[in-house]
Amino acid sequence: MKTTEVYLMLAECYARENKLTEAVDILNQLRAKRILSGTVNLTVPATRKETMELVINERRKELMFGFNRFFDLKRLNTEPEYAKTITRVFPLVNKTVPQKTYTLQPNSRLYIVPFPLTALMKNPKLTLNTDEKVPF
Numbered sequence: 001m002k003t004t005e006v007y008l009m010l011a012e013c014y015a016r017e018n019k020l021t022e023a024v025d026i027l028n029q030l031r032a033k034r035i036l037s038g039t040v041n042l043t044v045p046a047t048r049k050e051t052m053e054l055v056i057n058e059r060r061k062e063l064m065f066g067f068n069r070f071f072d073l074k075r076l077n078t079e080p081e082y083a084k085t086i087t088r089v090f091p092l093v094n095k096t097v098p099q100k101t102y103t104l105q106p107n108s109r110l111y112i113v114p115f116p117l118t119a120l121m122k123n124p125k126l127t128l129n130t131d132e133k134v135p136f
Helices: 003-016 020-034 048-062 068-076 117-122
Strands: 086-090 100-104
Touching: 003 020, 003 048, 020 048, 048 068
Parallel strands: none
Antiparallel strands: 086 100
8 A cells, every 4th residue: 555545545535524625635735745846736626526526536646557446446436426437449450450439337247356266166155246157
């Protein structure tokens, strides 16, 4: 766990408790260490949702590498006001691979990380956490 992750968790907790000024103060402390010139200080939004969006965007920037974004999407997709549908368009590479658009809905089962097959084989009482059947 990184220090920035702890700061962002604290900012999210403050935002969820409607302590908007404290949440933005935490974000500004983080940004002061990262941004050398330009606008460092964020202004305090009027609503909790806008503050949460600031925190989520800052999490995307600070925790770019790793699995944090995946787990944030999985966690926030359980709340309708923060659920996000992701759409990606893959361009035409050559004439044999057509252009295709992929969409990941907030309730998609692709957010479920299945148990490994070896774990299922070693423990017969363990059931799949997806809607699929056990392959053996």
